[in-house]
Amino acid sequence: MVARKTIGMIKFGILSPEMIRKMSTVEVKVAETYDEDGFPIEGGLMDPHMGVADPGLRCKTCGQKMNRCPGHFGRIELVRPVVHSEYARYIEYFLNAFCPKCGRPLVSDQEFTEIVSSHPKKKRLKALAKKGASVKKCPHCGFERTPVRLDKPTNFFEGDRRVWPTEIRERLEKIPDADLERLGFDPKNFRPEWLVLTVLPVPPVTVRPSIVLETGERAEDDLTHKLADIVRINQRLKENIDAGAPQLIIEDLWDLLQYHVTTYFNNETPGAPPARHRSGRILKTVIQRLKGKEGRFRYNLSGKRVNFAGRAVISPDPMLDIDEVGVPEWMARIVTVPLHVTEWNMDEARKYLEAKDYPRALYVVRPDGTRKRVTDTNREELLEELAPGYVIERQVIDGDIVLFNRQPSLHRMSMMALKVRVLPGRTLRIQPAVCPPYNADFDGDEMNIHFLQTKEAQVEARELMLTTKHVISPRYGGPIIGLTKDYITALFLLTLPWTKFTKEQAMDLLYAAGITELPEPDEDGMISGRAIFSMLLPDDLNMKFPSTLGKHLVAVGLADKKGNGPISPITVIENGKLIRGVIDKAAVGTGKGRLLDYMYRRYGEEFTKEFTTRVSRMANRLLYMFGFTNSYHSLKTPEEIDRKIDEIVDRALKKVYEYVDQYNKGKLEPIPGRDVEESLEIYIMVTLSQAEKEVQTLLQRHLLETKLDPVHILDNFAQIFSGARGSFANIKNLMGVQGQAAVREKRPHRGLYQRVISHFKRGDLGPFARGFARRNLRDGLTMDELFFWGMGGRMGEVDKGVSTQITGYYYRRLSNAMMDLLAFPDGTVREVTRDTIVQFTFGDDGLNPQKLRHGEVPLDVLYDEIKAGEKK
Amino acid sequence: MAGKRSILDHVLVPKCRILKEDEVEELLKKYGVSKDSLPKILADDPVVKELGAKKGDVIEFVRNSPISGKALYYRVVV
Ligand SMILES: [Mg+2]
Ligand SMILES: [Zn+2]
Ligand SMILES: [Zn+2]
Numbered sequence: 001m002v003a004r005k006t007i008g009m010i011k012f013g014i015l016s017p018e019m020i021r022k023m024s025t026v027e028v029k030v031a032e033t034y035d036e037d038g039f040p041i042e043g044g045l046m047d048p049h050m051g052v053a054d055p056g057l058r059c060k061t062c063g064q065k066m067n068r069c070p071g072h073f074g075r076i077e078l079v080r081p082v083v084h085s086e087y088a089r090y091i092e093y094f095l096n097a098f099c100p101k102c103g104r105p106l107v108s109d110q111e112f113t114e115i116v117s118s119h120p121k122k123k124r125l126k127a128l129a130k131k132g133a134s135v136k137k138c139p140h141c142g143f144e145r146t147p148v149r150l151d152k153p154t155n156f157f158e159g160d161r162r163v164w165p166t167e168i169r170e171r172l173e174k175i176p177d178a179d180l181e182r183l184g185f186d187p188k189n190f191r192p193e194w195l196v197l198t199v200l201p202v203p204p205v206t207v208r209p210s211i212v213l214e215t216g217e218r219a220e221d222d223l224t225h226k227l228a229d230i231v232r233i234n235q236r237l238k239e240n241i242d243a244g245a246p247q248l249i250i251e252d253l254w255d256l257l258q259y260h261v262t263t264y265f266n267n268e269t270p271g272a273p274p275a276r277h278r279s280g281r282i283l284k285t286v287i288q289r290l291k292g293k294e295g296r297f298r299y300n301l302s303g304k305r306v307n308f309a310g311r312a313v314i315s316p317d318p319m320l321d322i323d324e325v326g327v328p329e330w331m332a333r334i335v336t337v338p339l340h341v342t343e344w345n346m347d348e349a350r351k352y353l354e355a356k357d358y359p360r361a362l363y364v365v366r367p368d369g370t371r372k373r374v375t376d377t378n379r380e381e382l383l384e385e386l387a388p389g390y391v392i393e394r395q396v397i398d399g400d401i402v403l404f405n406r407q408p409s410l411h412r413m414s415m416m417a418l419k420v421r422v423l424p425g426r427t428l429r430i431q432p433a434v435c436p437p438y439n440a441d442f443d444g445d446e447m448n449i450h451f452l453q454t455k456e457a458q459v460e461a462r463e464l465m466l467t468t469k470h471v472i473s474p475r476y477g478g479p480i481i482g483l484t485k486d487y488i489t490a491l492f493l494l495t496l497p498w499t500k501f502t503k504e505q506a507m508d509l510l511y512a513a514g515i516t517e518l519p520e521p522d523e524d525g526m527i528s529g530r531a532i533f534s535m536l537l538p539d540d541l542n543m544k545f546p547s548t549l550g551k552h553l554v555a556v557g558l559a560d561k562k563g564n565g566p567i568s569p570i571t572v573i574e575n576g577k578l579i580r581g582v583i584d585k586a587a588v589g590t591g592k593g594r595l596l597d598y599m600y601r602r603y604g605e606e607f608t609k610e611f612t613t614r615v616s617r618m619a620n621r622l623l624y625m626f627g628f629t630n631s632y633h634s635l636k637t638p639e640e641i642d643r644k645i646d647e648i649v650d651r652a653l654k655k656v657y658e659y660v661d662q663y664n665k666g667k668l669e670p671i672p673g674r675d676v677e678e679s680l681e682i683y684i685m686v687t688l689s690q691a692e693k694e695v696q697t698l699l700q701r702h703l704l705e706t707k708l709d710p711v712h713i714l715d716n717f718a719q720i721f722s723g724a725r726g727s728f729a730n731i732k733n734l735m736g737v738q739g740q741a742a743v744r745e746k747r748p749h750r751g752l753y754q755r756v757i758s759h760f761k762r763g764d765l766g767p768f769a770r771g772f773a774r775r776n777l778r779d780g781l782t783m784d785e786l787f788f789w790g791m792g793g794r795m796g797e798v799d800k801g802v803s804t805q806i807t808g809y810y811y812r813r814l815s816n817a818m819m820d821l822l823a824f825p826d827g828t829v830r831e832v833t834r835d836t837i838v839q840f841t842f843g844d845d846g847l848n849p850q851k852l853r854h855g856e857v858p859l860d861v862l863y864d865e866i867k868a869g870e871k872k
Numbered sequence: 873m874a875g876k877r878s879i880l881d882h883v884l885v886p887k888c889r890i891l892k893e894d895e896v897e898e899l900l901k902k903y904g905v906s907k908d909s910l911p912k913i914l915a916d917d918p919v920v921k922e923l924g925a926k927k928g929d930v931i932e933f934v935r936n937s938p939i940s941g942k943a944l945y946y947r948v949v950v
Pocket of ligand 3: 104
């Protein structure tokens, strides 16, 4: 029976000296740790009453050996009390809130009642201290007092007079329990005088074990060093007091004791120089151990680390399937997966146990739970006793199921299940088509792999988490696993109407995709790229959708939506044959990817997986043939285009100067709701961005007119045409005008007095003084243009860094708030831990967004299925 | 102003009504829960006051949904 308890309340308090003595097993009086023989000294910092850190020795308190003894506290009796530095602020509050003589609050009873009733518990003391600080005469006993001031970190003064901890303690002792209670304290768990330490707890040896170096020397923990300092000074102080040393010397030692106790708690106390190791390294003391990302809480308690996991740099491998991960052999040799021996798999188990090299069994677990490492010497014995009920822990092999994860894990596709392919090399490998859900690239990204150990976990992962089950993103109801970048370019080139191959080339391409049949050649004996691509499509596939190229063509009026244009803007597949248009981002890309989307919903996971692998291998092969590069010369524009660009820009600039002129004359008509300055900025920005847009359209039309032919398509604008990479906005910057640099959606305006940079006159509001670059990247920017562009670029980088952090934290809070919401089979969404209904129907419509297409029911698939007689 | 106007007539306020005792029972039975497990609505919510619902009453809301047309939601007055 597991005893379950609920935490009703947590009480925080401060240890009383009495309590510290009660929980102490030994008083530490000696600063040393071990004697010459290496045994812990009695009454020393490693006293065996506080537990043992050496194997073999027994604890003098509980009698247990190293691993069984939980450790016990000791104590140091401080000769003179010291202030607890972390509570110095509160001591100051107490001293200013209460009378040093009678211990009552320094305000009248009526005022005290008022403070108590108008402040929450947390704020009462501070409020009272604020009132009391200025009080000269105690309203209760009439004592004339001076305000107390804290000189950080731990020194208190009354005017110029130092108030020593002994006196502080006496004053705090006088405060009545009743007054404390009214301030919100529980006197049983907290008395202000406990903030001044008279006895210091010494943590158990297990908390600060010493390390034996290779040289045989012992290296003590930082805490032990610090405690030794405290014991040593405490001892010196005692000797001096006993010997009747002058007050000044005693006070110096007292301060030194205070310093050591302060840095023992917190070696980053403001105002106290950090204590250092002999080597000059700053010591890590109590608070440093607990605090921050690498502290006990975030690193050890909230941090979760597991076994059977690995991490390595990732790299691409187009020869893998989308549900496979390439596991380096060295990793596969280390990690094991259990094989439960039954009468049906005895032969398999024996095979692994007999094997001397990979893949072999590394461990054998007997039914009684004892584990044996398989060695050359005990292999025969183990083979002999092997029987059903045994478990063999064998090395990882092809087909094992694993979880594969890339941080930040922002959605469920950040951790998917894959099947192992053991491969040579040092890296983990994935099919590039699964990069988008992980948001991975190969510029040094690392990923984590988890080797599933139990049958339940393996089955669950296989049924729910396999990549092939996550081709459609539940976020937007479209493919998230899909082709990217050069694969799209390659398919675009392949399916252009004029792309033709010889029989040999066609065989080469098809064989790369694992197809050993040739399509019917054309009349000239050549085989079209479209025919080759069509070999990958199912025979009953019929589709019609606008391509990315089509959208670009339509946007500049080179094609119409009906399908007329130099190349059909609409992709048409009839009976599994691509007959018009091209295959590009709109067909196989992530996000929209109409072909992938339809294929996945209609023909299923296996088919889509097959298609993705085949198509990417074919695309790979094709790029070997075509080559893939860019040249400066392809960016050249004919003079006529240059002239038109100049015309557009000049016209806009003229208009801008007119606005500036009107503004300077005070004649500019302001936009309703804006002042004149704002209006001027808006007029200018709108004028210039319209001009930029015009240049962009001009260039887009020009490129689509001149580069969409068998020769010039190799100038590599195919990347933009197909939506694989880059945009016409990039083209505008390259070949047209770089345009307006913007900082926070405004023209750059901050910098020097009345101007941004010293290349312009003061008060110049013209386009160039405010970051308009009329040159382009092909011809090069002037230095001021580059500088302005840098301002915008810098802002972009800063924003990116800041917003990822902020959104990351938002996401964390959201997912933590929603993590125990669960969709139930009856359609309700409930909070499991509290048995509360949150929604009566999941999402108010009971629909699974992953099964929808961009939020709508994909009726076309249903229609086609019914028509084909697959469904009724 | 002619005639009394009710906030319940506002386009942005979903159609709502107090469930009858037997309806509440049926609802709780359907989901296998007690009233504590239902979503809550404060007694001083304007809609609750307008309906004249008391603490412990269950109010049915008919919300518009882009795909399913309407969605039912129940909240208990606390
Ligand atoms: Mg990267
Ligand atoms: Zn012990
Ligand atoms: Zn007094």
